Amino acid sequence: MAIDRCVVLAGGTGGAKLAAGLQDVLGDGLAVVANTADDVEVLGIHVSPDPDLVTYWLSDQIDEQRGWGIRDDGFTVFDRLVELGAPDWFKLSDRDLATCIYRTSFVAEGGSFTAAQDQIASRLGARARVLPMSEQPVRTRVRTAEGWRGLQQYLVAERGEPAVEGVEVEGIADAQPTPEVLEAIAGAQAIVIGPSNPVISIGPILAIPGIRDAIAAAPAPVVAVSPYVAGRVVKGPTDAFMRALGRPTDAAGAASMYEGLLDGLVCDDGDPEPPPERPQSLVRPTLMDGQAGRRTLAVATLEFAESLAAPA
Amino acid sequence: MAIDRCVVLAGGTGGAKLAAGLQDVLGDGLAVVANTADDVEVLGIHVSPDPDLVTYWLSDQIDEQRGWGIRDDGFTVFDRLVELGAPDWFKLSDRDLATCIYRTSFVAEGGSFTAAQDQIASRLGARARVLPMSEQPVRTRVRTAEGWRGLQQYLVAERGEPAVEGVEVEGIADAQPTPEVLEAIAGAQAIVIGPSNPVISIGPILAIPGIRDAIAAAPAPVVAVSPYVAGRVVKGPTDAFMRALGRPTDAAGAASMYEGLLDGLVCDDGDPEPPPERPQSLVRPTLMDGQAGRRTLAVATLEFAESLAAPA
Numbered sequence: 001m002a003i004d005r006c007v008v009l010a011g012g013t014g015g016a017k018l019a020a021g022l023q024d025v026l027g028d029g030l031a032v033v034a035n036t037a038d039d040v041e042v043l044g045i046h047v048s049p050d051p052d053l054v055t056y057w058l059s060d061q062i063d064e065q066r067g068w069g070i071r072d073d074g075f076t077v078f079d080r081l082v083e084l085g086a087p088d089w090f091k092l093s094d095r096d097l098a099t100c101i102y103r104t105s106f107v108a109e110g111g112s113f114t115a116a117q118d119q120i121a122s123r124l125g126a127r128a129r130v131l132p133m134s135e136q137p138v139r140t141r142v143r144t145a146e147g148w149r150g151l152q153q154y155l156v157a158e159r160g161e162p163a164v165e166g167v168e169v170e171g172i173a174d175a176q177p178t179p180e181v182l183e184a185i186a187g188a189q190a191i192v193i194g195p196s197n198p199v200i201s202i203g204p205i206l207a208i209p210g211i212r213d214a215i216a217a218a219p220a221p222v223v224a225v226s227p228y229v230a231g232r233v234v235k236g237p238t239d240a241f242m243r244a245l246g247r248p249t250d251a252a253g254a255a256s257m258y259e260g261l262l263d264g265l266v267c268d269d270g271d272p273e274p275p276p277e278r279p280q281s282l283v284r285p286t287l288m289d290g291q292a293g294r295r296t297l298a299v300a301t302l303e304f305a306e307s308l309a310a311p312a
Numbered sequence: 313m314a315i316d317r318c319v320v321l322a323g324g325t326g327g328a329k330l331a332a333g334l335q336d337v338l339g340d341g342l343a344v345v346a347n348t349a350d351d352v353e354v355l356g357i358h359v360s361p362d363p364d365l366v367t368y369w370l371s372d373q374i375d376e377q378r379g380w381g382i383r384d385d386g387f388t389v390f391d392r393l394v395e396l397g398a399p400d401w402f403k404l405s406d407r408d409l410a411t412c413i414y415r416t417s418f419v420a421e422g423g424s425f426t427a428a429q430d431q432i433a434s435r436l437g438a439r440a441r442v443l444p445m446s447e448q449p450v451r452t453r454v455r456t457a458e459g460w461r462g463l464q465q466y467l468v469a470e471r472g473e474p475a476v477e478g479v480e481v482e483g484i485a486d487a488q489p490t491p492e493v494l495e496a497i498a499g500a501q502a503i504v505i506g507p508s509n510p511v512i513s514i515g516p517i518l519a520i521p522g523i524r525d526a527i528a529a530a531p532a533p534v535v536a537v538s539p540y541v542a543g544r545v546v547k548g549p550t551d552a553f554m555r556a557l558g559r560p561t562d563a564a565g566a567a568s569m570y571e572g573l574l575d576g577l578v579c580d581d582g583d584p585e586p587p588p589e590r591p592q593s594l595v596r597p598t599l600m601d602g603q604a605g606r607r608t609l610a611v612a613t614l615e616f617a618e619s620l621a622a623p624a
Contacts, residue, residue, distance in 0.1 A: 043417035044356075077389055080410035084435045086417070094406060098392035105355035105398070123396045 003302045004029040007184045008192040011035045011201025012053030013067060013235045014227050015194025020057040021294030022192070023128040025302065030128035031184035035196070037140040037169050037204035040152040042090050043081065045097070046104040050201065051117050051132050052096065058126035067235050070095045089157040114178050131184060133205045136175040140200050141168050151200065160237040164244040169204045177211045185214045190305035193224035195286065198257040199241035206258070215261055221308040223264040223301055226251035229287050230270035252276035263308040266301055280308065315614045316341040319500040323347045323513025324365030325379060325547045326539050327506025332369040333606030334504070335440040337614065342440035343496035347508070349452040349481050349516035352464040354402050355393065357409070358416040362513065363429050363444050364408065370438035379547050382407045401469040426490050443496060445517045448487040452512050453480050463512065472549040476556040481516045489523045497526045502617035505536035507598065510569035511553035518570070527573055533620040535576040535613055538563035541599050542582035564588035575620040578613055592620065
């Protein structure tokens with residue numbers, strides 16, 4: 001395989017997991033563009049779940065069993081904060097809190113969000129770069145029957161239970177992609193859209209003015225990996241958001257979110273529906289069981305992208 | 313004994329320890345006015361060592377063996393912060409960090425420093441009130457041969473090793489005592505100056521415009537407990553600061569810092585020097601060994617104050 005520079009767009013679950021597989025193959029040839037529309041301020045601390053989860057996957061700190069958070073981490077500080085009277089709906093584990101305090105302080109002292117995540121990722125031992133999609137704050141809000149909610153409030157405090165009626169990304173019109181993101185996209189030999197929630201994880205990345213155009217203009221083939229495995233999403237509330245946007249809850253629905261961008265689509269071999277006719281598809285097991293499973297899917301995706309590349 | 317309302321001025325060590333003894337006798341009849349000139353911002357978090365150490369003493373969380381910090385607390389978060397690249401000279405233990413995050417967030421959201429400490433103390437189970445001396449930021453700075461240093465930088469990073477040439481309290485001229493502090497002083501039946509560092513712990517409290525006058529004008533007798541035990545300070549760099557101000561390093565020197573205020577002075581029965589002729593003195597064991605020792609000194613101090621009270 002001749003690909004050694006790849007960009008993957010990712011949220012904090014499936015896309016982050018695939019990023020770990022891609023890093024295993026490409027090392028520092030990988031750049032992960034991470035969604036920051038899930039970010040939230042908790043007690044004055046800037047929490048950025050997706051870039052951090054990506055970093056924990058890349059540095060082998062993730063709790064794989066649970067699918068999120070840092071392995072063997074406790075909640076000493078947040079348990080005490082709740083005892084003192086802080087709200088208890090959003091708790092960070094201790095080492096995860098350290099990441100967030102570090103970022104908040106780094107940016108407060110004049111550093112960029114991008115440089116903070118670079119430092120965090122490299123100190124924790126990631127080889128790939130973890131690039132926040134934008135320096136500007138953007139925040140996904142969810143409309144439910146009871147009104148608008150911040151995404152974390154909806155997902156965590158309300159457990160994603162109220163029906164989703166709509167989604168908006170606050171601040172998106174004024175956000176810009178970072179130079180690092182644009183450079184990574186322009187220089188990539190493959191652009192992979194990871195198997196994350198197409199609406200709330202990948203959607204905000206593609207909604208930043210300039211990113212969709214940059215991907216379309218890039219010479220690299222663009223391949224999405226469907227988040228549907230055996231017809232269902234592995235984790236998270238993807239279907240509720242897909243339905244709110246009137247999309248089918250399957251690989252074709254996911255691909256419809258990336259219309260005009262895709263050269264290829266990787267679908268799970270256990271999906272009940274056949275893959276859509278377009279774009280060209282590759283059918284493989286996409287669950288990514290363990291390191292071997294992540295690597296196998298990463299190699300298959302990269303080889304598929306290579307096969308789709310325009311002849312030089 | 314007829315005293316049931318007392319104010320004690322305290323830093324984070326001897327004065328805090330005596331406060332625990334006084335609370336044991338007086339319960340919620342005690343108000344502790346705590347020095348805040350030791351405060352420091354660490355990674356954007358407002359650390360307030362003296363009010364917090366007082367609170368940990370009052371809520372039986374203090375590590376008595378070590379004389380500071382919370383018993384059995386770890387450093388998970390700060391160890392990780394240092395791994396990420398944060399400076400390593402000032403580390404907070406996990407539960408202590410929770411206190412500081414809570415205060416920082418409480419004040420950032422518009423609450424007062426006083427209300428934050430009230431909430432922290434009551435949630436942790438203290439019965440006495442813990443009153444920061446002022447809402448305004450004041451910061452002790454130390455002049456050494458190599459220049460001015462923040463107090464924590466001097467004490468922690470430089471381990472108090474460079475000779476002290478001078479001390480100033482930044483912001484003191486613009487600071488005001490809180491209404492709660494003035495009210496506690498005016499309503500007290502005894503005012504105790506705790507056995508804390510007279511220069512850097514008690515000094516800043518008395519230097520806030522209005523506090524010295526309020527104490528002098530209060531009807532209650534004022535009694536200082538000398539920080540010298542068997543002629544030496546139990547903990548901390550008191551002597552270096554006393555010498556920098558040209559004061560004797562003994563009970564008389566401590567009393568000289570409170571000139572014009574004292575009705576009485578409690579001295580240790582092991583001091584090599586006799587107590588000063590004035591003010592009237594009480595000689596007792598002042599080490600405060602264990603809960604019984606703290607309570608015994610508290611009772612002796614209160615009875616001494618009562619004996620000094622002007623006849624009604």
